[in-house]
Structure formats: C-alpha cells, structure tokens
Amino acid sequence: MIEPGKDKRRGAASARAAFDPNGPVGRKLKSFYDVIETEPVPDRLLDLLEKLDDAERRAKGGS
Template sequence: MNKPAVSQSKRARNRAMLDTDSVVGRRLKSYYDAIEAEPLPQELLDLLEKLDEAERQAKTPR
C-alpha cells in the first residue's frame, strides 16, 4: 500500500511544532533532559559489565 502524500505545509507545521522554540519542543526537551539526568539502574550497569567481560574473554586467545 502506498502512503498518502503529506503536503509541504503539513510537514512544515510538524517541524515547527517540534522545534525547540515551540511549546511542544520545549516540553519534549524538558522531558528528555530529566530522563537523561536520571542514574542508570544498577541492574543495567551489571549487565553491561557482564557484556564487557564476555567480550574481553572472547578476544583472549585460548
């Protein structure tokens, strides 16, 4: 199925709505900044450490 064509003016409105100077853009940036500032859960850090260890072991000649 073909997607219906989106008009240039609708694309421009969508871009303007997500621009960081718009209300929506500022709110999205605020949410993103808050999430980015949260610490990573310890479980995720543990999994990443296990992955690093597995990669180190895979590189070690046997």
C-alpha cells in the first residue's frame, strides 16, 4: 500500500521538475521560442497595429 504522504511528495517533485526552466520541457519550449522569435512579423499584423495606433491617436484628439 502506498502511503498518502509519500505519494504527494513525489507528485510535487514531478511538478517542480516539469516547470524547471533547465529541464527537458523548459529546453524544448526555449527552442520553440527561439525559432518563433527570429521569424518576421507578418505584414497583416503590422497593418492592424498601424490601424490601432491611428484609432488611438484619433480618440485622443490627435491628428
């Protein structure tokens, strides 16, 4: 029979390991981020951001 206290500690250690930035999950997420970070911003997103800036300037009474 498994003692409840030991089972909880093992689960907490597993959770900490899963969120360790230097663990396998953290390294994989970092590699994904590094690839995405180097991709150019899509023109459509830049257009939308420009429209948002224009709308904010108009709402503040700017030109």
